[in-house]
Amino acid sequence: MQNSLIKNIAQETVFRLTEQVEVLPGQVVSKTLSQNAALSVTLFAFDKGEEIGTHVSEGDALVTVLEGTGRFTINGAEHVLKAGESLLMPSRKPHAVFAQDAFKMLLLVVFPPLET
Incomplete structure (x- = not known):
């Protein structure tokens, strides 16, 4: 059997991406689909009112909301996304995620090349 990336x-x-991760009471649930030095692909499910606090990433983060409604804050500016909407959060800018309603999202982070 070949190892899958x-x-x-x-x-x-x-399959449906929305069925691959479940909203659980009082939790943020994540499921990593792929991760290496260049890329990270993760599914998230947030219960209403849950959040990931302000942080910075070294890579550009592309988020797509799959279900529900999430509020994304980038460098102090708020963006409310509903199912089917996407947002690019640039690298090195402080950002946070808050679940206005229970919601699910797909997060794709592309990291800069490693310096040699």
Whole structure:
């Protein structure tokens, strides 16, 4: 069997991303699909009122809301996203995520090349 670069998802099977992670009371749930020095792909499920506090990433973070409503704050500016909407959070800018309603999102982070 060949090692997959994407993990935690059945291969050659049709699926819905929204069904791959579950909203749990009082929690932020994450499921890593792929991670290496260049890229990170993670599914998240937030219960209403849960959050990831302000932090900075070394990579550009592209988020797509799959279900519900989330509030994303980038460098102090708030953006409310609903299912089907996406937002690019630039690297090295402080950002945070808050669940206005229970919601699910796909996060893709692209990191700069490692210096040699």
